[in-house]
Amino acid sequence: MNPKVFENPIHKFKLNNGLNVHLIPTNSQITFVQLDIPIGGITLRYEKDGIINQVIPGSAHFLEHKIFATPEGDGFQKLSTFGVSANAMTTYQTTSYTINGHENILLSVIYLIKMLDEPYFTDKNVASERKIINEEIQMYDDDPDTIIDRKLFSQLLYNHPLLNDILGTKADIKEISKESLLKLHQDFYLNENRQLLIIGPIDVYEYEKVLKENFNTYKETSSVIIKKTEEPKEVKLKQDKLYLDVFMPSISIGFKYIHQKLDYLSRYKNSMIMSFLMRLLFGKQSSFSDQMIKKGYMNSNFDFDMTNEEQLLLYVIDVNTKNYEKIKEEFINYFFNEALNELTHENFEIMKRGYLGGYLMELDDIETKLYLYGKFNLNQMTIEDAIQTIKDITLDDVIALYQSFNDDMISYLFTLPKDKK
The missing domain is CATH 3.30.830.10 (Metalloenzyme, LuxS/M16 peptidase-like)
Structure with a gap:
């Protein structure tokens, strides 16, 4: 018999904005929050409403950075005033936003969801973010381990999206615009598969009540089909x-x-x-x-x-x-x-x-x-x-x-x- 992974039942429900919520009560000192969006570094081609869409490499990571822009300022700094630690990460297939702390968890979660649901992109703040990401790309371009990984992948693969860095290249970043980010946000950040996970010493019924009160307006969610790329069995270069x-x-x-x-x-x-x-x-x-x-x-x-x-x-x-x-x-x-x-x-x-x-x-x-x-x-x-x-x-x-x-x-x-x- 397998050991019990969680000591208490997982409480699941869906908000009217389409977000799937999983609450996991446990006896811990800190509460951890993770909000997952089903778009990542290799999400470069998808179908929606019968139309095939191409994604500029680096877009998911760019969107992760830019989502913290709000009319009032930096969302990261705002979350820190609640006494929590916040972070974000883009992997090959997912973008995740995390929070952890001892207090003001519900307040922080509500702020995070609203920030993700209501993007604030302007030509000016997109251009400003482009400079920051270019510096990040340069750092990896100079890193020997990254260069070795890229080279070996180029020998193993013919045309798979894994040939593209999660950050994209400087040429890719130049092509990303406010409009392309808003398109991806509409198709993925309001996706039917996005999920909010919270684990910690929480009252699941109180959390459900407060979250439903704050997100009681119905929003239509999107559904997309990620298109896969066929890859030969053999390596490209031995x-x-x-x-x-x-x-x-x-x-x-x-x-x-x-x-x-x-x-x-x-x-x-x-x-x-x-x-x-x-x-x-x-x-x-x-x-x-x-x-x-x-x-x-x-x-x-x-x-x-x-x-x-x-x-x-x-x-x-x-x-x-x-x-x-x-x-x-x-x-x-x-x-x-x-x-x-x-x-x-x-x-x-x-x-x-x-x-x-x-x-x-x-x-x-x-x-x-x-x-x-x-x-x-x-x-x-x-x-x-x-x-x-x-x-x-x-x-x-x-x-x-x-x-x-x-x-x-x-x-x-x-x-x-x-x-x-």
Whole structure:
């Protein structure tokens, strides 16, 4: 039996402005609020009323910044006067606004909803925000890790929206206007799937009463269909070199997998199987990492990074090393000839127990729990589903995924100091 994720029932209702509300009473010192809008960095093409709309890359992030503009001033500063901490974040598929604090939570939530429902965009404040975002883009343009990630994605992908940064480019930002932001706001910020989640020591009936009193005017919500981009199974480029201002060379190895089933639960299961596979083959306890360190080819273990969006599952392992060509040679021999020997029941069960234990420990943090609840709920899934999915994964699942890979699904990037060019 799975552990109980929330000790009390979740209270759900819908406001007349179309916002779905989930209230989660719990015994905590702080109340956390999360308001999710179903638009993110890779929401670049959608259909509404039979019309296909193109979105300028960076628009979701720009909208997240600009939504805090109000006729009275900066919404962030106003929220701080209520004694709460506020933040916002744009991911690949979602824009989230968060609040946490001990007091004035309802007051802050009402202010946040009104701010999101009633945008204040002008040509002047959009132009002003453009300068701020350009500075943010420049910061990432100068960051070696970001440059490496972009380069490897360009080797893995042909035309998927993941090739575009969440922030967009300076050229993209130049094209974003007050009118384009208002169009996106109308189609997504009044969307039927947006959700407000509140967890903490709250009186759910009092919260429902106050929220309904403040938002009793009916608003028609919008419905859109996000259009997906087909992506080939093979990588675009199998190997390349990148010269940067770095002291130590590195090797990045990218794996590309196309989901056969597109429902979120199936994609989530595949992502967990991939995590298990990579931990078994290249984790701290793996024979490959141990051998590479003993041979002096690398001094530390591999870093891992996974991206699981739409039909794409990308996994990257990388390590700083002067022996990048040796690592590649050893990797190819190991992955295609010897790795199956690592996939034993004993190794699998040890790794699975450790992973599941760590996952359950993360749920002790209510902010993490709220984030996962919101992410899964937008995709018709629950935290309980996630736990059960991890428990249900078998060694056969891991072996089947491993055996599905071939050389055309893997790309290598060597990052070298500029003086080696």
